[in-house]
Structure formats: structure tokens, C-alpha cells
Amino acid sequence: xxxxxxxAAARYxxxxxxxWAAVGFGWSHxxxxxxASAGSAAIEEAAxxxxxxxxxxxxxxxxxxxxxxxxxxxxxxxxxxxxxxAQNSFRVEADLSFDVLQSNGYMLEFGGTREITLRRxxxxxxxxxxxxxxxxxxxxxGKTISVDLPGHxxxxxxxxxxxxxxxxxxxxxxxxxxxxxxxxxxxNFASTMIDRIESGFYVGxxxxxxxxxxxxxxxxxxIDVQLWIEEGKRPLISxxxxxxxxxxxxxxxxxxxxxxxxxxxxxxxxxxxxxxPESERLRVGSVGVAPRIDAQPGGRWGRTE
Numbered sequence: 001x002x003x004x005x006x007x008a009a010a011r012y013x014x015x016x017x018x019x020w021a022a023v024g025f026g027w028s029h030x031x032x033x034x035x036a037s038a039g040s041a042a043i044e045e046a047a048x049x050x051x052x053x054x055x056x057x058x059x060x061x062x063x064x065x066x067x068x069x070x071x072x073x074x075x076x077x078x079x080x081x082x083x084x085x086a087q088n089s090f091r092v093e094a095d096l097s098f099d100v101l102q103s104n105g106y107m108l109e110f111g112g113t114r115e116i117t118l119r120r121x122x123x124x125x126x127x128x129x130x131x132x133x134x135x136x137x138x139x140x141x142g143k144t145i146s147v148d149l150p151g152h153x154x155x156x157x158x159x160x161x162x163x164x165x166x167x168x169x170x171x172x173x174x175x176x177x178x179x180x181x182x183x184x185x186x187x188n189f190a191s192t193m194i195d196r197i198e199s200g201f202y203v204g205x206x207x208x209x210x211x212x213x214x215x216x217x218x219x220x221x222x223i224d225v226q227l228w229i230e231e232g233k234r235p236l237i238s239x240x241x242x243x244x245x246x247x248x249x250x251x252x253x254x255x256x257x258x259x260x261x262x263x264x265x266x267x268x269x270x271x272x273x274x275x276x277p278e279s280e281r282l283r284v285g286s287v288g289v290a291p292r293i294d295a296q297p298g299g300r301w302g303r304t305e
Contacts, residue, residue, distance in 0.1 A: 066199060073200035073216050077227065080235040081190020089119040091264040092257050096180055099251035107249050118185060119266040124164045126179075138177075139273040140167045146273035147177065154280045155273065181255060184237070196220045208238040209258065222246045236260050 084090070097111035112130040122142035129135045139146040140160075145167055147156040158175070160167055168185055171177040183189040200218035203226070207213065212231045217224065228239040242253040275281070 066201070069201040070197070070199050073202055073218065074194055074197060076202070076214055076216060076229060076235070077193065077200075077218070078190045080227075080229045080237060081188045083235050084184070085188040087120075087262050089117075089123075089262075089264055089266050091115070091117045091259075091261040092184075093259045094181060095256040095258070096254070098180075098253040099249070101247075101249045101251060107251065114181065116181070116185070117264060117266065117270060118164065119271075121163045121165075122167075123266065123271045124167065124185065125271050137273075138171075139271055140164055141268070141271040144273075145171065148273055148275070148279075149282075152280075152282075153276070153278055154282045155275050156282050157273070157275075180253070181240075193218065193220070193225070211238065213238055234260070234262075 092115075094114040094116070095111070096114060097109055099107050099109055101107050110131065112128060114129075115127040117125040122140070124138070124140040126138040127135070128137070134151050137148040137150075139148070142164075143159065143161050145158045145160045149155060160170060164185065165187055168179060168182050172179050172182060179185075183192045186192055198219045198221065200216060203215040203217050205212060206215045206228055208228055208230070213228045214231055216227045216229065218227075222245060224243040224245060226239075226241040227237055230236045230238055237257055239257065240253070240255040244251050244253075
């Protein structure tokens with residue numbers, strides 16, 4: 001599969017980036033159908049010259065190649081998603097940064113780190129640190145969602161039974177807790193994206209921390225997503241870049257994933273929160289755990305509606 005994908009990428013390297021726009025990178029099905037109808041009408045009105053016919057054939061071949069490249073890129077994405085979904089547990093560290101457009105027109109970068117420990121289907125611990133020194137720890141033990149806010153000597157807790165996937169949805173949708181990289185915590189992150197991918201391609205080989213990787217790019221309805229996936233038997237994501245095309249200023253989210261551990265120690269105490277005696281229990285939403293922003297950066301790749 002990757003041989004075909006790389007071969008097509010090499011052909012398009014000759015065209016240059018402008019060639020992608022010229023042949024309709026990210027075309028919708030409706031646009032292709034409209035163009036096909038218009039083309040048929042033109043042929044009925046007048047016989048095209050040999051030059052025009054040759055151009056039409058070239059465009060058709062180019063579109064077919066783009067569709068083939070998209071299928072192959074999706075195949076690599078699916079392989080990575082299936083691999084991570086097959087892991088009963090994992091731990092990973094991430095360095096995050098994201099842009100936030102301010103009311104005065106400045107585009108500022110915020111960021112921090114995450115350490116995620118997950119055990120399927122209902123255990124999660126997420127340690128978050130911001131560049132301003134503030135931190136929080138999210139716990140889920142299958143029965144209770146807790147967020148420890150050590151800088152405030154406070155915590156938030158809510159009883160909730162279910163899978164970690166449902167708990168994440170509740171955190172984001174109902175409680176408004178930011179959860180960058182939430183798709184990596186889903187049952188299969190590739191499935192989140194695939195139905196919404198308009199086009200994609202293999203950019204080229206890359207080396208991330210000395211490990212050969214595949215650089216893939218995908219266009220979704222509102223965002224562009226770039227993924228760097230490790231080659232070989234462990235197709236793990238090592239880097240993510242998301243561009244919010246329709247947002248003012250086209251802000252970006254960036255994540256560098258490192259130190260993947262697919263057999264971490266996951267004792268029950270890791271996922272259970274015991275508040276300090278002096279800590280105050282707060283109502284949900286009374287204390288923010290992230291910079292004020294208009295969106296959830298890095299969350300829900302393609303689920304932007």
C-alpha cells in the first residue's frame with residue numbers, strides 16, 4: 001500500500017504545491033458531479049480540439065490519482081487507529097501549543113504538557129501542566145470523575161458510572177472541561193476522522209526523535225490535520241498539527257507525543273482521587289483549568305460541528 005502511495009506522491013512532487021489547487025485538492029462529490037455535467041454539455045455543443053481533449057484526460061487522471069492517494073493515506077491512518085485501539089492500556093506524554101486570537105488582534109501562543117494513562121474500558125488519569133505554572137489532574141475510576149486543582153487547594157468531583165469514552169464526552173459536552181487530544185482517548189481515533197475526510201495524501205518520510213515516520217496530511221470540512229506516524233510494528237502518532245481554516249487568523253494546535261508505554265503499571269490507586277483534608281470541593285465550572293478560549297484546541301478532529 002505505502003509503495004503505491006509514495007509513488008503517487010513522487011509524481012505530484014513534480015507538480016509542486018500549486019498543482020494541488022489546480023487539480024481540485026479537496027473536491028467535494030457535488031463539485032465533481034457539477035463539473036462532469038458541465039463538461040458533457042460543452043461536448044454536445046461543440047467538438048473539442050485535440051488539445052482540449054488531452055487536458056480533460058490529464059485532469060481526470062490527476063483526480064483519480066488524488067483519490068488513490070487519499071485512500072492509501074486513510075489506510076495508514078486506519079492502521080494506526082486500529083493498533084492503538086488494540087492496546088488494553090497505554091501511557092504517553094505530550095507537549096502542546098496552540099494559538100489564540102485576542103480581542104486586540106494579537107495571536108498568542110499558549111501551551112503546556114500532558115501525561116495520559118489509560119486502561120480500557122473505564123480507567124483514566126490525565127495530568128496537565130500549563131506554561132504559567134498552573135496544573136490539574138483528572139481522574140476517572142469507572143464510577144467518579146474528579147479534577148484536582150492543587151494550585152487552588154480545591155477539587156471538582158461528580159459521580160458518573162460508565163466507560164472512559166462516555167466520561168470524556170460528558171466532561172467536554174456537559175461540563176465544559178477542555179480536553180486536548182481527546183480523540184486519542186476514544187475507542188478508535190481513526191474512526192473519528194475517516195467519515196469526515198475530504199482528501200489526504202502522503203507528504204513524505206520524516207524522522208522524529210530518530211524514528212522513521214510517515215508524514216500524512218488530511219483535509220476535513222473545517223480543519224486541516226497533519227499526522228506523523230511511526231513506521232514499523234508500532235504505528236504510533238508522534239506529532240500532530242491542526243489548522244482551523246475557517247477560524248479568524250487560521251490558528252493552529254500542535255502536539256508532540258513522546259515516551260509511549262504500551263504496558264504501563266495501572267494500579268487502582270492511580271485512578272482514584274483522595275482529596276487533602278484542607279481542599280475545598282467546588283461546583284463544576286467555578287474555577288477554570290485552562291486559558292479562556294473560544295474552542296477546544298486539539299480536540300475532536302473533524303467533529304467541529
